[in-house]
Amino acid sequence: MENAFIRKLESFAQLSDEDRQWLQSLIGRVNDVSPDQDLIREGDNPENVHLILEGFAARYKMTANGKRQIFAYLIPGDFCDVHVALLRRMDHSIATLSPCRVAMLSPSTIIEITERRPALARALWVCSLVDEATLREWLLNVGQRSARERIAHLFCELHVRMRAVGLTTDGSFEFPLTQEELGDTTGLSVVHVNRSLKQLREAGLVTMRNERIIIPDVERLKTFAGFDPAYLHLRGPAPTATSTF
Amino acid sequence: MENAFIRKLESFAQLSDEDRQWLQSLIGRVNDVSPDQDLIREGDNPENVHLILEGFAARYKMTANGKRQIFAYLIPGDFCDVHVALLRRMDHSIATLSPCRVAMLSPSTIIEITERRPALARALWVCSLVDEATLREWLLNVGQRSARERIAHLFCELHVRMRAVGLTTDGSFEFPLTQEELGDTTGLSVVHVNRSLKQLREAGLVTMRNERIIIPDVERLKTFAGFDPAYLHLRGPAPTATSTF
DNA sequence: CGACTTTTTGACCTAATTCAACTAATGTGG
DNA sequence: CCACATTAGTTGAATTAGGTCAAAAAGTCG
Numbered sequence: 359m360e361n362a363f364i365r366k367l368e369s370f371a372q373l374s375d376e377d378r379q380w381l382q383s384l385i386g387r388v389n390d391v392s393p394d395q396d397l398i399r400e401g402d403n404p405e406n407v408h409l410i411l412e413g414f415a416a417r418y419k420m421t422a423n424g425k426r427q428i429f430a431y432l433i434p435g436d437f438c439d440v441h442v443a444l445l446r447r448m449d450h451s452i453a454t455l456s457p458c459r460v461a462m463l464s465p466s467t468i469i470e471i472t473e474r475r476p477a478l479a480r481a482l483w484v485c486s487l488v489d490e491a492t493l494r495e496w497l498l499n500v501g502q503r504s505a506r507e508r509i510a511h512l513f514c515e516l517h518v519r520m521r522a523v524g525l526t527t528d529g530s531f532e533f534p535l536t537q538e539e540l541g542d543t544t545g546l547s548v549v550h551v552n553r554s555l556k557q558l559r560e561a562g563l564v565t566m567r568n569e570r571i572i573i574p575d576v577e578r579l580k581t582f583a584g585f586d587p588a589y590l591h592l593r594g595p596a597p598t599a600t601s602t603f
Numbered sequence: 604m605e606n607a608f609i610r611k612l613e614s615f616a617q618l619s620d621e622d623r624q625w626l627q628s629l630i631g632r633v634n635d636v637s638p639d640q641d642l643i644r645e646g647d648n649p650e651n652v653h654l655i656l657e658g659f660a661a662r663y664k665m666t667a668n669g670k671r672q673i674f675a676y677l678i679p680g681d682f683c684d685v686h687v688a689l690l691r692r693m694d695h696s697i698a699t700l701s702p703c704r705v706a707m708l709s710p711s712t713i714i715e716i717t718e719r720r721p722a723l724a725r726a727l728w729v730c731s732l733v734d735e736a737t738l739r740e741w742l743l744n745v746g747q748r749s750a751r752e753r754i755a756h757l758f759c760e761l762h763v764r765m766r767a768v769g770l771t772t773d774g775s776f777e778f779p780l781t782q783e784e785l786g787d788t789t790g791l792s793v794v795h796v797n798r799s800l801k802q803l804r805e806a807g808l809v810t811m812r813n814e815r816i817i818i819p820d821v822e823r824l825k826t827f828a829g830f831d832p833a834y835l836h837l838r839g840p841a842p843t844a845t846s847t848f
Numbered sequence: 849c850g851a852c853t854t855t856t857t858g859a860c861c862t863a864a865t866t867c868a869a870c871t872a873a874t875g876t877g878g
Numbered sequence: 879c880c881a882c883a884t885t886a887g888t889t890g891a892a893t894t895a896g897g898t899c900a901a902a903a904a905g906t907c908g
Contacts, residue, residue: 419743422829427743444728449736449834483689490735491694497742498664498672501790505864536886545746550864552888584667589694750896781854795896797856 362435362523363409369522369592370488371481380475385409385461397438397452397460404448406462408438413458414534418542419450428543429493431455431516435523440468441486456534484591491589500545503584505554508544510583513564513571518587529573533566607680607768608654614767614837615733616726625720630654630706642683642697642705649693651707653683658703659779663787664695673788674738676700676761680768685713686731701779729836736834745790748829750799753789755828758809758816763832774818778811 364381367373373381388411391397397408400419415432429450432438438452443465454460472479495515499508520531541551558564563579565572573579609626612618618626633656636642642653645664660677674695677683683697688710699705717724740760744753765776786796803809808824810817818824 417739419739421743421747422831425747427746429739429742441728441732444725445732445836447833447836449836450739480689483686487686487690490738493735493738493742494662494664494674494695497674497738497745498666500742500746501672502666502670538886547865548887549866549889553864556888586667588692591690591692591694783854792897793855794857794898797854798896801856 362411362433362525363437364435365523366435367478367481367485370484371477371593373477373481377475377478381478384463384467385411386464387462389460389462391454391458391460393454393456393458395454397454398448400448400451402448403446404439404443405465407440407443407465407468408452409461409463410434410436410438411459411461414455415452415458415460416455416539416543417450417452426542427545428539429496430489431543433516433519433523434525437482437485440482443468455539488589488591491591495589496543505544505546505550506558507583508546509540509551509554510558510563510579511585512540512544513573514576514580514583514585515587515590516571517573517576518590518592522590522592529576530570532569533571534569607656607678607770608682609680610768611680612723612726612730615729616722616838618722618726622720622723626723629708629712630656631709632707634705634707636699636703636705638699638701638703640699642699643693645693645696647693648691649684649688650710652685652688652710652713653697654706654708655679655681655683656704656706659700660697660703660705661700661784661788662695662697671787672790673784674741675734676788678761678764678768679770682727682730685727688713700784733834733836736836740834741788750789750791750795751803752828753791754785754796754799755803755808755824756830757785757789758818759821759825759828759830760832760835761816762818762821763835763837767835767837774821775815777814778816779814 361382364373364378367381391413397415398404410432412434415436415438417429417432417438418426419429420426432452439448442448468482471482492515495511499511503511516533517526517529517531520526525531537551537555538548540546541548544551546554555564555566559566561582562574563582565574579585606627609618609623612626636658642660643649655677657679660681660683662674662677662683663671664674665671677697684693687693713727716727737760740756744756748756761778762771762774762776765771770776782796782800783793785791786793789796791799800809800811804811806827807819808827810819824830
């Protein structure tokens with residue numbers, strides 16, 4: 359799965375073989391990180407750029423009263439902090455949610471990309487715009503949808519994103535998060551996440567078990583959630599679930 | 604107020620006199636736009652870059668069920684869509700909320716900035732990072748805070764942002780939005796916004812009247828809302844309320 | 849003034865929270 | 879491999895924050 363991020367960039371821009379090889383060669387130091395470890399913490403002065411190779415991580419922030427909001431899931435192929443390096447001080451934290459393999463790149467690599475690889479630079483640009491669009495969609499999600507719709511919408515999004523990096527088998531993909539973490543992303547209590555999941559399961563819309571999400575009928579779930587993938591700006595028809603193997 | 608945006612950029616980076624003059628000369632066509640007009644609509648292929656000179660505008664999107672979520676307020680000095688031009692298709696809309704004066708710049712101007720004015724380019728970069736951080740804070744706000752805290756937090760943020768462009772008088776500033784629009788930004792019903800405002804007013808924390816927000820004791824409101832302005836990444840101590848005149 | 853929009857209030861309802869207990873997993877050291 | 883500890887998931891009962899519906903009051907504007 360080391361090349362999930364090449365795959366991801368390719369879903370936004372046409373890359374040359376040279377670009378691809380060059381990207382491949384970028385990956386220097388790789389760390390295995392256990393779950394619930396902060397990669398960067400609020401207040402830190404960011405030094406490295408992190409790229410998730412395997413596992414799930416998340417951006418988050420805590421309120422003064424100790425409540426946590428998760429802002430984004432970072433899945434294989436996602437850069438954690440390309441841009442943030444421009445600011446002196448991290449305004450949020452990033453933590454692993456499952457065991458992760460993380461590549462650490464030096465900021466100079468990124469600068470090299472922007473200066474020497476226009477196609478790649480553009481692809482990175484687009485990535486960050488998509489991240490922002492995704493963030494907007496999450497705000498829409500917690501601001502305007504019911505508990506069940508929120509969860510269903512999140513799962514639809516994740517299915518599309520996981521498929522784009524070749525990590526789905528039909529309607530199913532790995533999802534190693536706890537219901538508590540789901541609650542922190544949807545703005546719901548654990549208890550209510552549990553009850554909502556039960557209802558979704560009983561309606562035959564989604565099942566979450568063995569650290570996997572199983573969607574028997576993706577179209578049906580999309581309809582239920584009011585999911586429109588336009589905001590993910592994937593180009594062309596996404597690869598079909600099975601063709602990714 | 605034509606130079607609110609110069610002021611804004613200066614709160615992120617040191618600009619030379621030349622930069623300032625050049626920025627001033629940028630403003631070409633200026634439109635007066637009445638309230639509730641879309642500047643760009645979801646699905647459009649963005650052509651112009653809009654800069655708000657006066658008034659309030661907002662990014663927003665509707666759900667399939669006709670609910671609206673507002674993602675950001677655009678106040679004098681804010682660029683609406685510097686970056687979005689990179690994508691083929693708008694994934695959200697931008698509308699005026701009050702009468703606005705809007706400068707329309709050609710995308711080529713932006714390209715010129717990035718190529719010829721490194722200090723400005725950097726300042727624009729930082730602006731968009733701050734926009735993203737603000738969006739995260741809004742998600743935290745609707746996901747984790749109570750109705751009153753949400754509203755109070757939003758007002759604190761707005762106070763800081765308005766002050767940064769010289770549009771406050773002590774704890775007071777123009778705020779020409781309806782309670783319905785406040786509801787669409789905080790994920791609350793109009794009725795509940797109204798009741799929450801009443802409680803905040805009775806607690807002596809904020810008053811909203813005559814299209815203005817009046818905060819008798821800014822520090823007290825910040826404490827109540829759990830507001831920490833770090834995410835706005837303003838450099839140095841902000842100008843004091845009265846020194847802006 | 850009269851039409852329309854926005855704000856305010858009341859009464860009632862419901863989605864989601866909280867607290868608490870219990871069960872099912874997962875993990876750890878002997 | 880088992881006994882015990884710990885974390886995660888499930889369920890029930892009581893409570894509450896916030897939503898809905900409806901109608902009145904207060905502004906706004908041609």
